[in-house]
Ligand SMILES: NC(=O)c1ccc[n+]([C@@H]2O[C@H](COP(=O)([O-])OP(=O)(O)OC[C@H]3O[C@@H](n4cnc5c(N)ncnc54)[C@H](O)[C@@H]3O)[C@@H](O)[C@H]2O)c1
């Protein structure tokens with residue numbers, strides 16, 4: 001038997017579906033706001049997550065996978081195009097998270113207010129022949145604007161930056177937050193998880209193992225020689241010939257280009273990236289929840305080297321990055337790689353900082 005409140009909830013749901021507010025571009029599963037409020041009040045406890053660039057090649061599968069994450073209670077999908085369709089589609093999945101869509105800059109603040117975690121895959125991808133740095137001119141401005149919104153509306157949120165070039169967009173975000181007086185280095189993380197996912201896969205192939213059993217630390221940054229796999233620290237413990245080391249290092253460093261070339265002008269990695277982004281976001285949410293022993297590699301504000309940002313293993317907790325681990329013992333091949341990585345990283349970091357300061 002239905003009680004009065006339940007009957008009211010059902011009538012409100014049906015009426016919202018039949019009479020969506022024509023003045024509102026903000027979408028609750030494509031049907032209007034009253035249903036959103038109704039469901040959100042009764043919704044399961046969990047974290048509020050926003051995806052900025054949610055209608056893109058990464059954004060869509062990422063939104064789908066986050067809708068399946070039991071730690072997420074509210075999922076905000078923001079883009080400058082196509083969010084109504086993506087929101088309507090994803091909202092029909094019978095999982096716990098309430099989905100709301102936001103379209104265009106006027107709705108950015110609504111999309112961000114109250115968020116615990118903001119994931120940013122907004123921006124243009126590479127075409128064959130381009131470097132990630134070639135994306136700087138367009139993506140730098142996009143990341144700056146989105147981070148200005150974050151500084152205003154959810155300055156305590158954990159930020160996962162996917163937009164390339166990560167080696168510059170993370171420093172851009174940091175400068176924006178510093179200017180706003182809200183920079184907390186623990187809460188800003190560049191997503192390098194795809195490098196780890198690839199490294200685990202390629203190393204497992206060489207070793208004849210299940211990739212789920214393999215753990216390869218990848219440090220430095222997220223472009224070319226700045227992607228530095230530490231093959232001497234692979235778990236389970238193993239060794240590689242010089243030929244294997246060179247093959248694996250090159251394949252891991254060029255994994256993104258391998259996909260860009262295979263996609264022949266239609267974009268870069270989207271599905272494996274969405275998988276990696278969710279793996280990383282899920283680790284951040286487990287940290288936020290207070291789970292112990294959550295360790296992943298990420299590109300963060302760091303003192304592991306003389307550079308202000310560097311990717312290495314970090315422990316995630318209630319405040320984001322709780323601890324940054326040193327690189328551990330490196331062999332001669334890795335030490336040479338580290339010097340090359342640092343040289344390129346220094347330039348990319350400086351370029352990002354200068355972009356906001358100019
Ligand atoms: N960190 C990594 O490992 C990694 C991996 C793959 C791709 N990427 C990067 O992720 C970015 C997105 O790739 P994609 O394949 O999803 O591209 P895409 O073009 O398919 O999607 C990008 C989305 O961003 C949206 N967008 C553009 N400007 C925006 C703004 N101002 N605010 C909000 N949304 C905006 C677009 O409308 C589009 O929906 C690229 O920069 C790519 O290089 C990073």
Ligand SMILES: O=C(O)C[C@H](O)C(=O)O
Pocket residue numbers: 125126132164194255256257259260268269
């Ligand atoms: O390679 C790209 O441009 C996208 C991304 O950074 C990747 O590593 O796949």
